[in-house]
Amino acid sequence: MTHSLPPRGRRATGRITLNDVAHSAGVSPITVSRALRGERRVAPELIARVQAAARKLGYVPDPAARALASQHGSHVGVLVPALSNALFVDVIEEVQRTLRPAGYQALIGITHYDKSEEEQLLREQLLHRPAGLVLAGFDQSTAARALIADSGVPCVHVMETSEEEGVYSVGFSQREAASALTRHLLERGRRRIAFAAAQLDPRTLQRRDGWRGELQKQGLHDPKLEWMNPAPSSMALGGQMFEQILAQTPKVDAIFFCNDDLAQGALTAALRLGVQVPAQVAVAGFNDLTGSDQMVPPLTTVRTRRGEIGAAAARMLLGLMQRQAPAQSAIDVGFEVVVRGST
């Protein structure tokens, strides 16, 4: 027996292929392919034989070959506004934790709260034919929405929910959550409750609406109590806004910040300025971020279940990628008002 050279043009990668498994199991490569992907229409005994052969040989499917033949990859695009907001980090962690065991990789894109960046990222990701998409919110550009629809790639939106037909989402009512927090402040006897926001993404505006609605019900709404700043959210900005609000509307007795980092900045500014919280003015935040429970005084806020959002979105997507209609197209994970010393 001579040691034959590989024929001309042949490239040796040494990889164990479907064919090797097929030979070993005594079936055709297609049957191996089907058996390993858990497709129906394969006799149980064959499945067992194929799996045994695959295990024996240490076969691992080649994602690139699979992607080329099937016209879609094994990765899921996850587009979020920023990683500097711990909110999205928590969502991503759970998305990954759910997707990885199923053989999918999360490809994270950062939009910087910019629709056109989001659209650009989407274009790039779609070239790679992702198996699925996770997007934050519903404020994609029209072009971006068309790209997604045309691609046929299953997509789950997170953070907010929508009842729109054919749209999948996991989140909670931003508006309701803000209403609930505002009611808490009202119950504490506060009457001049300001709303202070930065970044001004759609969810921030929904929170503003929740706050506004509650005050209007009580006849307490006053446009002067609304402080909307388009700059990125930060502790420093929260401190500035706190100082400014107190200077310009001295009779304010509570401030509802749209995010905890602003509220944390306000609390440290209060220390610096000698403003008594909550005696003079109550301070509340949103999201219950790291450190909020450590503030002096500890911050009252809304705890959002972003880990759950990530996990549920990934599970829903897993179903959609296997062409299964989910039990519900919108999952509301709720929220929780956490009352601490600052109100």
Next chain:
Amino acid sequence: MTHSLPPRGRRATGRITLNDVAHSAGVSPITVSRALRGERRVAPELIARVQAAARKLGYVPDPAARALASQHGSHVGVLVPALSNALFVDVIEEVQRTLRPAGYQALIGITHYDKSEEEQLLREQLLHRPAGLVLAGFDQSTAARALIADSGVPCVHVMETSEEEGVYSVGFSQREAASALTRHLLERGRRRIAFAAAQLDPRTLQRRDGWRGELQKQGLHDPKLEWMNPAPSSMALGGQMFEQILAQTPKVDAIFFCNDDLAQGALTAALRLGVQVPAQVAVAGFNDLTGSDQMVPPLTTVRTRRGEIGAAAARMLLGLMQRQAPAQSAIDVGFEVVVRGST
């Protein structure tokens, strides 16, 4: 002319392929492939013709086909311990910003400071044949290092530097940075300087060594001043450690926390406990994270250039992926002691 049906077995994707471009430009597909990848050995006029044809047809290479034929993908694996530490978020942002325009996608993996998780992630990523890797630090498992070496995938380590042959890195001297901060405290007249650390990853230990070395030089080192806690770093833990250190070593006059979140927690604990900072005890941190400049008093810390680290690492990797030896195999981006009110 009849409208011919596609032959049996034919799948129509409607995609514009290399072949289409080749026909349009009147050259062979291989020449198109070479011209578009900027490979040498192609006549300039052909390159121009091919590029024009590609642009006219709106040709976009298929990453899956490319990956299958070339045996490596267009993505780069980036493995970091956590995204909850803003440090790594900044590194990742700049890695992505540098890699994307070159057509590479970053695939982020979170190791949770766990070598075996890192190894597992590496195995998964290597199956996808990444074009390159970015890893935090040098404490990979032996098996992980072997996997990388065997794969031949170019790899750049970040955060620390190493002069080891064949190892590529971008970072700074954690030890030196800690020494510099300790010297600052000594210059301020502090004598009983504690070091308080959590997480205890290799970089934390290097900082400890830097602190210890400076104190030993002055004959001021005392093992009782060393507080090493393996729990994850957080504001809450920083507050606890602060309280504990003051209770057990009342004569301490400065505490150097290995990370800003601990130090921030210490500063808020000080407010709660009525401990005067820096009058009674100075507090310093490391990394200059968000909010450190907003504390009361503002936190003295070491500003680390993690954005630069990410960008430089990505640039170095870009070269390595094109088989170019970098000018230097280790880039030290330095650091900066930022003195504020807490010391």
Next chain:
DNA sequence: CTGAAAGCGCTTACAG
């Protein structure tokens, strides 16, 4: 510097 041939390792679509 350019190209014809072969192949990368899978899955789709068609039959049976």
Next chain:
DNA sequence: CTGAAAGCGCTTACAG
């Protein structure tokens, strides 16, 4: 339920 054929869209190696 199973398979023989073809193909996904590129690039590698070999020639010239």
